[in-house]
Amino acid sequence: MTTAPSRPTPRVADLGNGVWTVPVPIPDNPLGVTLVYVLETEAGPVLVDAGWDDPISYQALVDGLIEVGTTIEDVHGVLVTHAHPDHHGLSEKVREASGAWIALHAADAEQVDLINNAPREAWLRHHLEVLTLAGAPQDALDALTRHREVSVTRPRLHYAVPDRELVHGELAPAPGRAIRTVWTPGHTPGHVCLHLEDGDGRLLSGDHLLPSITPHIGLYDEAEEADPLGDFLASLTRVAQLPITGVLPAHEHVFSDAAGRAAEVAALHEERLSALRTRLCERSLTLWQIAEGMDWNRPWAQLGAQNRQLALSEAAAHLRHLVKRGRAQAEAGGGPARYTAL
Numbered sequence: 209m210t211t212a213p214s215r216p217t218p219r220v221a222d223l224g225n226g227v228w229t230v231p232v233p234i235p236d237n238p239l240g241v242t243l244v245y246v247l248e249t250e251a252g253p254v255l256v257d258a259g260w261d262d263p264i265s266y267q268a269l270v271d272g273l274i275e276v277g278t279t280i281e282d283v284h285g286v287l288v289t290h291a292h293p294d295h296h297g298l299s300e301k302v303r304e305a306s307g308a309w310i311a312l313h314a315a316d317a318e319q320v321d322l323i324n325n326a327p328r329e330a331w332l333r334h335h336l337e338v339l340t341l342a343g344a345p346q347d348a349l350d351a352l353t354r355h356r357e358v359s360v361t362r363p364r365l366h367y368a369v370p371d372r373e374l375v376h377g378e379l380a381p382a383p384g385r386a387i388r389t390v391w392t393p394g395h396t397p398g399h400v401c402l403h404l405e406d407g408d409g410r411l412l413s414g415d416h417l418l419p420s421i422t423p424h425i426g427l428y429d430e431a432e433e434a435d436p437l438g439d440f441l442a443s444l445t446r447v448a449q450l451p452i453t454g455v456l457p458a459h460e461h462v463f464s465d466a467a468g469r470a471a472e473v474a475a476l477h478e479e480r481l482s483a484l485r486t487r488l489c490e491r492s493l494t495l496w497q498i499a500e501g502m503d504w505n506r507p508w509a510q511l512g513a514q515n516r517q518l519a520l521s522e523a524a525a526h527l528r529h530l531v532k533r534g535r536a537q538a539e540a541g542g543g544p545a546r547y548t549a550l
Contacts, residue, residue, distance in 0.1 A: 218243065220275045223456065225408045226385075230272030232259030234294050239459050242294045244269060245412055246276050250384030252284035255308075256402060256412050257458060261297035269298060283308045287380050287387075289414030290399040291316040291323075291367060295458060300368035311372035311381060313391060316398030319428075320367045335517060338430075342520060343494030343544030351513040374400050392416040392447060394440025395423040401447060409453035411466060417447060417455055419463040422473055426521030427528055437477060437529040444470040477526070484526055485535055488549035492539055498547070499523035 218231040218241060226248030231241040237260075245256040253273070259265045270280050283306040288296050291312060299310050312320070332353065339349055372381055376391035386406040392399050395415050402412040415423040425440050452466040463469065480502070487493065487501060499520045500508050511519060527547060530536040539546045 217241065218461070220272045222276075223462070225404070225406075227404070227408075227410075227456070228276045229456070230269060230276065232265050232268050232272070232298070233262075234260045235262050235264060237294070239294070241459070243456070243458050244272070245456060246273065246278070247382055247385065247387070249284060249382045252282050253278045254284050254382045255286045255302065257289055257295040257414070258286050258298035258302050260294045261301065266298055266301055269302075280305045282306065284383075285309045285311060285372075285381060287374065287382070287402060288312045288316075288370070289401070289412070289416075289458065290396040291319050292396065292415070293365065293367075295414065296320075296367055300366075303368060309372050309381070310368050310370045311374050312370035313374045313376075313389075313398030313400050315393065316396050317370050317373070319397065320369060324366055324369070338520070339496075341495070341544055342499075342524075343496040343546075344520075345496075348496075348513070348516065352517070354513070374398075376400070390447065390450070392440075392443035394425050394436055394443050397428060397436075399443075403450055403452070409451055411447065411450065411452045411455050413447070413455050413457045413466075415458055416443060417466060417469055417473070418457045419455075419460045419469065421460065422476060424518060424522060425477075425525050426518060427524035428521070435529055435532050437525045438532055441474055441477065441529075444474050480526055481530055481535075485530060485549050488530075488536055488547055492546040492548040494544045494546055495520065495524055495527060496544070498527060502526075 221229050223229055228246040230244045230246060232244050233241050242257060242259045244259050247254045259269055273280055280302065283302055285308050286299050286302055288299060288310060302308055303310055335352060336349055339352060374380060374389045376389055378389055380387040380389050380402055388403040388405050390401040390403055392401050399414060399416055401414060401416055404410045425437050427436060448467040448470040454462060454464050455466050456462055484498065502523055504519055534550060536547050536549055539548055
């Protein structure tokens with residue numbers, strides 16, 4: 209995801225029609241906050257996302273709910289747009305405090321299971337293999353190993369296992385409200401938006417549609433048929449066709465033109481695809497070389513091991529989509545794969 213420009217810190221706000229927003233801080237992150245939404249329902253407040261798992265974040269959520277006129281203990285459920293830590297991190301603490309259910313799309317529930325149960329050694333082995341196949345230099349392999357050696361001393365991430373499923377096209381479990389689940393894969397396999405159909409028309413967009421930044425689209429599935437960028441572009445089209453009166457995103461601020469913003473984001477990715485193909489017309493490149501030459505929010509040399517992994521994953525998603533379109537292919541030969549334009 210590209211970083212957001214500096215903005216005034218959002219405050220708890222009544223957005224009308226039984227919808228409130230509570231900003232929950234993301235410590236040491238340029239995004240600043242996750243905008244958690246509170247929906248009034250017949251069974252009590254339902255949250256859309258919960259925020260980052262940190263004491264400061266949790267206290268902000270608790271205090272924000274009091275400002276709304278309710279409490280953490282009153283929460284009836286949590287609708288999670290996707291299983292990233294700034295959205296799903298506090299879900300378990302909310303459930304512990306209130307007995308609330310947690311709902312998530314099945315594809316992201318699978319991601320939660322992998323995160324909770326995959327051995328750390330398998331993670332390192334997999335990513336070293338990815339770097340090697342991408343043609344990464346030895347110092348990049350060593351940097352990732354050092355990063356992992358430091359990270360294993362930290363507590364392991366453990367995400368709440370959902371007890372309800374969000375299904376595309378069905379109403380979300382918010383008693384007395386008509387909130388339609390819209391599956392929007394791309395940023396994650398199971399990302400969803402939530403369309404308020406109960407006399408409202410606004411879209412709770414999670415990270416799928418943001419007013420001035422774009423979500424990270426990475427190759428989260430190594431299977432040959434996987435095409436996250438293609439999924440994302442199709443999701444943008446799906447959302448643009450909905451009768452949306454306004455957008456309530458998880459970061460930055462509320463905005464109105466969903467279709468216009470979806471078109472802008474799609475055009476941005478088309479520009480990146482075109483630039484990549486132009487480079488591949490000039491000479492064949494490894495995935496590492498492709499990533500080195502793409503535009504990021506900081507120069508490539510300033511990206512640490514973890515951010516280079518994210519950048520490499522996003523470059524891989526764009527390359528995969530070019531291949532799916534029949535505009536690029538892998539060259540025959542041993543060693544790290546090299547790609548050329550078609």
